[in-house]
Amino acid sequence: MSKAVLVDLTKCIGCKSCQTSCKQWNDLPAIKPQFDNTLSYPAETDGYTYTTVLHRTTEKNGQETLRFAKRQCLHCLEPACASACFAKAIQKTPEGPVVYNPDLCVGCRYCMLACPFSIPKYDWESVFPQIVKCQFCFDREGTHDRIGHGMEPACVNACPTGCLKFGERDELLKEAWKRINKYSKYIKHVYGEKEAGGTSWLYIADVPFETFDFRTNVPNIPLSTYSHDYLKWSPAVFIGGGALLSALHFYTKRRNEIAKEKDKNHDINA
Amino acid sequence: MAAQKWSFKITPLRIILMLLAALAAVIAVYRLATGLSTVSNLNDNWPWGLWIGLDVLTGVALAGGGYSASLIIHILHVEKFKPLSRSAALTSLIGYLLVVAALFLEIGRWYNFWVPFVSWGYHSTLFEVFMCISLYTLVQIMEFSEILTERVLTFLHKPIVKIMPVLLILGTLLPFGHQASLGGLYLLQVGRLHPLWWTPLLPWLFLMSSFFVGPAMITIESSLSGRAFNHHIDKQILRSFIRISGYVMIAYLAIKIIDLIRLGVFGYIFEGSLESNMFLLEMIIGVIIPIIICFSPLSATKKGLITFGVFTTAGVVLNRMNVVFTGMYKALGSGYFPAWTEWAVSAGLIAGGILLYLFIVENFNILEYDKKYQTA
DSSP: OOEEEEEEGGGOOOOOHHHHHHHHHTTOOOOOOOOOSSSOSSSSOBTTBSOEEEEEEEEETTEEEEEEEEEOOOOBSSOHHHHHOTTSOEEEOTTSOEEEOGGGOOOOOHHHHHOTTOOOEEOTTSSSOOEEOOOTTOOTTSTTOSGGGTOOOHHHHHOSSSOEEEEEHHHHHHHHHHHHHHOTTSOSOOBTTSGGGOBSEEEEOSSOGGGGTOOSOOOSSOTHHHHHHHHTTHHHHHHHHHHHHHHHHHHHHHHHHHHHHHHHHHHHHO | OTTOOOOOOOOHHHHHHHHHHHHHHHHHHHHHHHOSTTTOOOOSSOSSOHIIIIIIIIHHHHTTHHHHHHIIIIISOOGGGGGGHHHHHHHHHHHHHHHHHHHHHHOSSGGGTTHHHHSOOTTSHHHHHHHHHHHHHHHHHHHHHHHHTTTSSGGGHHHHHHHHHHHHHHHHHHHHHHHHHHHHGGGGGTTTSOTTTOOTTHHHHHHHHHHHHHHHHHHHHHHHHHHHHOOOOOHHHHHHHHHHHHHHHHHHHHHHHHHHHHTTOGGGGGSOSHHHHHHHHHHIIIIIHHHHHHTSGGGGSHHHHHHHHHHHHHHHHHHHHHHHTGGGHHHHOSOOOOOHHHHHHHHHHHHHHHHHHHHHHHHSSSHHHHHHHHHO
16 A cells, blocks of 8 residues: 555666656755766755756676666655654655654754665755655645645656656565566666665666665664664663662662661660 | 852953853854854764764763762662762753753754654654653752752752652663663664674663763862862772772673674774774773773772773763764765864853853852761
């Protein structure tokens, strides 16, 4: 029941239609591009950009070739950012999108540190900055909603090559493996199937994902497992610790009193 | 008592401290009015910087003297340490006030600071940190009002003395939660924080180090205030006090070594990288040398006690900085160095804390109370 997108990097031509339509649909400000030595701009998602297309020159079968990868929030099944948020400003919706609510946000930026894919960004220039990341075009009862109206995200709608496919996650995952098994060119890896416990955006490619600096050492379990394994002790520590400290407090106090009494008696007897 | 005047000596050093605090106050107001980018070099790669690393993570650890003293003196009723209780509590309270101030400057949307009280993100380690620090600061203020009401609002003195046992137990319990949880914040950095520091045991190691740094801080503080106010704590009392640290340190060292072996990363210690050297420095300065001092005749001398205090404290500062900066540097890149305004705020907060300490010590019954217990 959870929505997802399959990104087939072998079909991407780097046209950036997705990037442009995202900016338009979400009313994000346009920035004058300053290219580095590739044609990507910005080099990473930033405080004004939900998605960017990375251009990379790489070697394939002894020949130089161009490959492209769209970057945006992967919408984890169990997002570390949401688990890190102490005000519930980021939440995973049952529909699939991981959405941000600035009204609850304190601005602590723990989500930025927590995300294993370094996706959440900050609009630093503002007096009261917001976290900026792809919302999967989900904005229920808001002006930027598409998913809630049964439409696909703006980027998928704009893609001219069929590189992006919107649908149900389990169906798309099956399709991804079908393509990988049918054509030998693919790397035998669906990026997002297991990373960080699985993500709603899935990638397949014919070049290694390291080409685009996708992190490949992300644990295959939700990152929140680690904090949960610690936090689950908290109730016991507080209840048990409270009881123990109280008992010790009264016990040692009484013991000292008894010791003093004894001293007194001893003095009298002597 | 009532006739006693309020006093605050003005010395050249205090004027410098006041200037530092005033500068920090100006920058703080400017930051609240114009945002974070105007005064800090924080960026998308380094969302947390000096204020979190130094003022919050290190600050809370160093203020740990409050709860370790409270546990030993008020819960276990080890009477001989009672002379240390009031000054330890005061330093801790001031430490937490500074932490809360730094946190308020740190958060980007500061008018929303209260949201987590009503919108409980209980699955977050930061939530535990936030709740415990808030409650603990409140509890400490109430504890401390026992001393304040000896002089102002005196009608509140009796009720506060009545609820003290509850406050003392809460005040010892809460820090166990947030001292550990501050380490827990970095559990999510699995695969990014260098393996010499990242471990599922990180919260418990943070807890232990915040506990053993307590007596070290109290040793430094009592030597400083000894010089300033001619108030001396018996060396023997301090010596047996830091022994408690010593035992916790031995356990800490053993757990750290076993844990590194268990996770198969022991070899990193000697790889000769920046990380491994900083780790060795941290362990030698902050744990191994202090253990040697603690359990040798060195700790019978005043110099030995102070060296123990300084080394242990430096080691904990180094440890927290290593977790926030050194250990994360490979993953996040070298794109951050604190702006002068960030340094100025950190320095000014500490200056303000020292001034507050001096004012309270000169006007309330802190050190005299200690003396009374010592001579009794």
